[in-house]
Every structure is written in C-alpha cells, then in structure tokens.
Amino acid sequence: MFARRRHLAILGVLAAVPVLIALAVYFFDGPSSGDGPPFLDRVTDNGLFVGITALVICVPLFLPLAVGVVAGDTIAGEAGQGTLRYLLLSPAGRTRLLAVKLAGVVVFCAVATLTVVAAGSAVGLALFGAQDVAVLSGGTITPWEAGGRALLAAGYVTVSLVGLGAIGLFVSTLTDVPVGAMAATVTLAVVSQVVGQIPQVEAIHPWLPTYRWFDVADVLRDPVAWESFRLNALLQAAYVAVFSALAWARFTTKDVLS
Amino acid sequence: MPAVAARWIVPAAVTALVVGGGVAASAASDAVPELPERSAADLLVAVGEAEPVPFSGTVRTVADLGLPSLGDLPGAPSSETATDPMSALMRLATGENSLRVWVGGPEQQRVSLLDDFSELDVVRDGDVAWTYSSAEDTATRYDLAGFAARAEAAAAEHAAAHGGGVLMAPPSEPALPEGASPADMTPDEVARTLLEGADETTEVTVGEAQVVAGRDAYTLVATPRDDATLVAGIEVAVDAATGLVLQVQVDARDQEAPAFVTGFTDLDLTAPDAEVFAFTPPAGTTVVDALAELDREVAEAPATEAPAEPFDTGALEEMFADAPEPVVHGEGWSTVVELFAPAGAPSLGGTAPSLADDAPSADVSGEDASPFGREDGSDAAEDVDPAELLGQLTTEVEGGQVFTSALLTVLLTDDGRLFVGSVDAATLQGYAG
Numbered sequence: 001m002f003a004r005r006r007h008l009a010i011l012g013v014l015a016a017v018p019v020l021i022a023l024a025v026y027f028f029d030g031p032s033s034g035d036g037p038p039f040l041d042r043v044t045d046n047g048l049f050v051g052i053t054a055l056v057i058c059v060p061l062f063l064p065l066a067v068g069v070v071a072g073d074t075i076a077g078e079a080g081q082g083t084l085r086y087l088l089l090s091p092a093g094r095t096r097l098l099a100v101k102l103a104g105v106v107v108f109c110a111v112a113t114l115t116v117v118a119a120g121s122a123v124g125l126a127l128f129g130a131q132d133v134a135v136l137s138g139g140t141i142t143p144w145e146a147g148g149r150a151l152l153a154a155g156y157v158t159v160s161l162v163g164l165g166a167i168g169l170f171v172s173t174l175t176d177v178p179v180g181a182m183a184a185t186v187t188l189a190v191v192s193q194v195v196g197q198i199p200q201v202e203a204i205h206p207w208l209p210t211y212r213w214f215d216v217a218d219v220l221r222d223p224v225a226w227e228s229f230r231l232n233a234l235l236q237a238a239y240v241a242v243f244s245a246l247a248w249a250r251f252t253t254k255d256v257l258s
Numbered sequence: 259m260p261a262v263a264a265r266w267i268v269p270a271a272v273t274a275l276v277v278g279g280g281v282a283a284s285a286a287s288d289a290v291p292e293l294p295e296r297s298a299a300d301l302l303v304a305v306g307e308a309e310p311v312p313f314s315g316t317v318r319t320v321a322d323l324g325l326p327s328l329g330d331l332p333g334a335p336s337s338e339t340a341t342d343p344m345s346a347l348m349r350l351a352t353g354e355n356s357l358r359v360w361v362g363g364p365e366q367q368r369v370s371l372l373d374d375f376s377e378l379d380v381v382r383d384g385d386v387a388w389t390y391s392s393a394e395d396t397a398t399r400y401d402l403a404g405f406a407a408r409a410e411a412a413a414a415e416h417a418a419a420h421g422g423g424v425l426m427a428p429p430s431e432p433a434l435p436e437g438a439s440p441a442d443m444t445p446d447e448v449a450r451t452l453l454e455g456a457d458e459t460t461e462v463t464v465g466e467a468q469v470v471a472g473r474d475a476y477t478l479v480a481t482p483r484d485d486a487t488l489v490a491g492i493e494v495a496v497d498a499a500t501g502l503v504l505q506v507q508v509d510a511r512d513q514e515a516p517a518f519v520t521g522f523t524d525l526d527l528t529a530p531d532a533e534v535f536a537f538t539p540p541a542g543t544t545v546v547d548a549l550a551e552l553d554r555e556v557a558e559a560p561a562t563e564a565p566a567e568p569f570d571t572g573a574l575e576e577m578f579a580d581a582p583e584p585v586v587h588g589e590g591w592s593t594v595v596e597l598f599a600p601a602g603a604p605s606l607g608g609t610a611p612s613l614a615d616d617a618p619s620a621d622v623s624g625e626d627a628s629p630f631g632r633e634d635g636s637d638a639a640e641d642v643d644p645a646e647l648l649g650q651l652t653t654e655v656e657g658g659q660v661f662t663s664a665l666l667t668v669l670l671t672d673d674g675r676l677f678v679g680s681v682d683a684a685t686l687q688g689y690a691g
Contacts, residue, residue, distance in 0.1 A: 038375030134540030
C-alpha cells in the first residue's frame with residue numbers, strides 16, 4: 001500500500017502541515033493566548049505541542065481526506081486497474097482479502113496520524129526545544145509526559161479515523177471507480193461534521209462517526225479524561241462492525257468482472 | 259439465489275446488535291430500580307443527614323430556558339470561550355455544559371468547566387482558592403482568609419459609621435422560631451415542618467425511582483398547586499445509599515423538555531488524590547492576586563465614591579436607595595415583585611438604556627477577568643451594546659417590553675416600573691394595570 005506514490009504524497013502533505021505551523025510561529029511572533037488554532041500559544045514553550053496543534057488542524061479535513069483516499073482505493077482501485085480478478089484467482093478467498101484490506105486501512109490511519117505528530121514533534125523540538133508545559137487544567141507536565149500525551153493524542157485520532165476507514169472500505173466494494181469511492185468517503189466525513197453542527201438534529205449527533213473527533217483535547221486535561229477515549233472507541237468499533245459486515249456481504253456476493 | 263440474500267443477513271444482524279446495544283445502554287439509565295418505599299419526609303431527612311463524603315464525578319447541565327445562546331447575541335462574548343467565573347456561570351444558563359467535579363472535604367474542592375479546547379478551573383485548597391482559564395492563560399489567586407478579614411473590617415467600619423460607634427456583635431446562631439426547642443430541630447422534625455409549611459402551595463411526593471450516574475435513586479417531586487406559575491415541577495434525585503443529591507431537574511409549564519437539568523453522569527465515591535487540589539500556576543501564566551487587585555481598586559477609587567466592594571453590592575444598593583420599597587403581588591409560586599426602576603435608569607421609550615453603566619449584574623462581558631466591580635464601567639460598552647442586547651432579548655408589548663424565558667418573565671413598563679415573576683406576560687401586564 002505504501003508503494004503507491006499517491007499514498008506517499010499524502011503522507012508528505014500531512015508532514016508538511018506541522019512544519020508550516022512551526023516555521024510560521026518561529027519566524028513571526030507567536031500568537032497571544034486564546035488566538036488562532038488550539039494550543040498554538042503553547043508551541044513556543046514546548047515543541048512537542050507543534051505535533052498536537054497540527055493534529056487538531058488536520059482532524060476535520062486533511063486526515064479524513066487521506067483516509068478516504070486510501071480506504072476508497074482498497075477494492076475499487078484493484079477493480080479499476082483490472083487486478084481484482086487476478087487477486088481473487090489465488091486461493092486466499094474474498095473474506096480474507098477484505099480483512100487484509102481493512103487491516104491495511106487501520107494501519108494507514110495510525111501511520112497518517114503518527115506522521116503528523118512525529119513530523120511536528122521533530123520540527124518543534126528542533127526549533128523550540130522542550131520545557132515543562134501547562135496542560136488545559138493548569139497543571140504542569142514534564143517534556144517526557146508531554147511526549148506521552150502527544151502519542152496519546154495520536155492514538156485517539158487513529159481510533160477516531162478507523163470508523164471512517166471501514167465506511168470507505170464498504171463504499172469501495174460498491175463501485176469499480178476508485179475516485180468515486182474516495183470522493184464519497186470524504187464527502188461522508190464532511191457531511192457528518194456539518195450535520196453535527198446543526199442543533200435541530202441534536203438527537204442523532206451522538207451516532208455520528210465524527211461526534212467525538214474533537215474530544216482529542218481531553219488527553220490534555222489533568223487528570224486525563226479517559227471517558228471520552230472509551231466512548232469514542234465504542235462508537236468507532238460500532239462503525240467498524242457494521243460497515244465491515246456490509247462490505248463483506250457486498251463483496252462476497254459481487255460479480256467481479258474486472 | 260438464496261445464498262446471496264443470506265449473506266446480507268449478517269450486516270443486518272450486526273447493525274441490529276450495535277444499534278440495539280446503543281439503545282439498550284441508554285435505556286438502562288431509564289430503568290426503574292426497585293427500592294424499598296420511603297416517604298417524602300423520610301427522604302428529606304436522608305438528604306439533610308447525608309454525611310459529606312469525598313467524591314469525584316462528571317456533571318452535565320442542560321439549560322433550555324428559551325434564551326438565545328450568548329454567542330448569538332451581537333456584541334456578546336463567544337459562548338465557547340469561558341474566561342472568568344462570572345461569564346462561566348452565565349454560560350451554564352444556556353445550552354449544554356460539562357463539568358468535572360472533585361470534592362475532598364469542606365475545604366478541598368475543584369470544578370473544571372470543559373470546553374472543546376480549553377478549560378476553566380476553580381480550585382480550593384484550605385485558605386487559598388485559584389481560578390485558571392486555559393484560554394486566557396490567566397490564573398487568579400484568592401486569599402480566602404484575607405477576604406474574610408477584609409469583610410469583617412468593612413462590617414466593623416460600617417457599624418462604626420452607622421451604629422453610633424457600637425460595634426455589632428458577630429453574627430450569632432440564627433434565632434430559633436418562636437416556641438421552638440432544640441428537640442424540634444432534629445432533621446426529622448425539620449423535614450416534617452418544611453413539608454407542612456410547603457403543603458399549602460406545593461405538593462411534595464415521591465416519584466418513580468430512577469438511575470442517575472449508574473446509581474439507584476429516589477425521586478422527590480415538588481409540584482406547585484398553583485396553575486399560574488411557569489414552573490411545572492421540580493424533581494430531585496436522591497441517592498438511595500448515601501442521601502446525596504444526584505440530579506435536579508426543573509420543568510417548565512409550556513415546554514416538554516426540562517428547563518434546566520443538572521446531574522451527575524458519573525460519580526465515584528472514593529476520595530480524590532490530594533494532588534488534584536494542589537494548584538501551582540504554570541510558568542508563563544499571568545497571575546492575578548484578587549486581594550491585591552481589590553486593594554488597588556479601593557485605593558484608586560475617588561474618595562467621594564463608596565469604595566468598591568466585592569461584587570459591587572454598593573452600587574446596587576445606591577441604585578435602589580431612593581427607589582420605593584418593592585411591592586409584592588400574589589403569593590406562593592406565582593408571586594410577582596414590582597420594582598420601581600432605579601434612579602438613573604432610562605425609560606425605554608426609545609433611547610438606549612445604559613444598563614452596562616449602572617447594573618453590574620447585567621455584565622456579560624467576557625473580557626473582564628476580575629469578578630469585582632470595575633472602576634468606571636466604561637469599558638463594558640466596547641464589548642456589549644446594551645441597547646442591542648436588550649432589543650434582542652425582549653419583545654415589545656402594550657405598555658412596555660417583555661423578557662420571557664421558560665421559567666421567568668420580566669416586564670419593563672414604559673413608565674419605568676419592573677415586574678418580575680414566574681408567571682406569563684399577561685399576568686404581569688394585569689398587575690401593571
């Protein structure tokens with residue numbers, strides 16, 4: 001999967017986001033507290049926060065875009081290139097192919113998030129160094145703890161994206177046009193966020209895959225608010241269960257012609 | 259091809275399972291636990307005698323008072339950035355909010371108001387309390403002992419000035435009502451007296467038991483016997499095991515959804531770590547000492563003016579000093595209070611009222627990090643245009659302007675009278691004549 005140039009390019013763009021942020025803060029004055037994206041004012045205290053800031057910036061669009069592209073490509077991409085039927089000639093079976101593809105998507109979710117955090121932490125440490133830094137509750141954590149929190153944030157966002165990955169996998173089994181599957185997946189992510197902003201449909205908000213995406217900040221409270229981590233994991237697990245089952249039903253009954 | 263159709267049963271079953279699981283989880287909180295029957299008086303006693311226990315938990319408040327959310331008002335601070343305790347409190351009156359609460363004892367408490375990417379913390383440990391706003395990166399220190407000493411000194415000064423030099427005795431125990439002996443003051447007796455006193459106006463019953471934060475709870479229901487009031491009822495969930503109040507819900511007459519609910523979503527009855535209450539402002543944070551700030555404001559205030567008092571009660575008193583006594587109409591739940599508009603408050607005939615200058619209670623400015631009276635109030639005007647704000651909040655009726663919410667109605671008549679009550683606008687207009 002990482003052999004695809006497209007996917008490497010996506011990771012490159014993701015890595016560029018924190019670099020841009022760090023350079024902007026480094027060469028221009030840092031923002032006053034409260035302005036700009038969340039945590040930006042903490043960047044100069046501790047470079048590790050570059051990664052977290054970039055992560056928060058990437059959550060609404062860049063990361064879903066990346067996951068949508070990869071997940072939408074899983075089955076439809078093979079079909080579009082005409083390689084799907086050869087894959088199915090091997091005795092591995094469709095269920096197993098699907099499982100491998102899903103595992104690949106999950107791995108990509110983790111790699112994409114870690115790319116942002118790692119690139120951000122690296123450039124942040126190089127430019128700003130690491131001091132003790134304040135978390136949201138006013139407590140102070142050491143640079144080591146800050147590193148731990150950054151990884152925790154990456155873990156949280158990875159979990160957040162897995163549900164979308166499963167949706168993308170299902171959409172990908174519906175069509176032979178990979179671009180269609182990618183676009184549909186990304187659109188769903190955006191629509192879900194838009195619906196999440198409409199108070200009139202509040203009742204369905206907790207069921208949206210994006211409902212807890214921004215609760216990632218809860219890992220920066222003191223003590224860490226684990227409850228949102230747990231609820232987010234439950235929500236995403238539900239999406240993975242439903243959409244991989246749908247993908248399985250669709251894929252194992254599909255006539256593969258290409 | 260039956261095999262093909264059969265495959266789709268799997269996702270259908272998984273979906274049913276997942277959705278069913280989710281619904282069942284939320285239904286579990288709607289379950290009615292089986293609890294031994296207890297009377298309302300009994301429950302009141304349980305609440306009164308509940309031992310204060312250390313705990314930590316999460317509280318969710320939902321307000322549906324029919325008020326526009328603060329963020330929607332022109333010139334109002336964004337509701338997403340609570341920066342000081344006062345605007346944070348204002349925020350609790352609109353929409354949904356999440357709080358984390360830790361209580362270690364009578365002198366150890368901490369409350370965090372959670373926002374998406376920021377947090378407002380209030381921590382008390384012994385004689386020192388802190389507020390910390392992560393959005394503003396500002397910490398304010400309150401020396402509680404210092405404030406108590408100032409309050410005492412102010413009281414003594416007040417007494418010396420007004421009481422002909424006789425120092426007032428320190429406030430003693432509240433006097434017992436006529437004929438009450440200590441024996442009558444047992445919680446049991448108090449509960450019974452309370453219930454009897456309330457009975458005329460309110461029906462207090464024990465409702466269906468409920469589950470709050472995973473704990474079995476009794477429900478005390480207070481229903482006004484009065485149809486005129488906007489309050490439909492108040493429900494209090496009392497923990498069956500400890501007597502802790504777990505949830506309070508206020509229902510309004512004219513709406514289905516509760517007007518206000520505050521309750522635990524999870525509760526842990528173990529003592530929180532002492533660490534939780536220890537607050538040290540992080541490096542780089544602006545630190546304000548509230549007591550020093552107060553002293554500075556007093557020192558800077560012109561000698562002719564009354565010294566600024568905490569929460570500016572002085573200014574309020576001054577406003578109402580020349581006003582006639584408030585008139586009370588009706589009784590019980592539908593009591594209406596009639597106030598004459600304070601001197602200096604403009605009539606609402608058309609010109610903009612300058613509420614921000616006169617009434618600190620109308621201050622919704624999020625900019626001012628100090629909860630104390632500001633020196634001149636002029637900076638408020640930059641943040642909130644009171645006329646516009648008032649226009650947004652009120653509707654024009656015959657003879658004045660009405661502010662309505664789910665539980666409270668306020669009528670400002672054109673001739674400068676103010677009617678406040680938990681009744682509908684027509685009733686207020688009736689009193690206004």
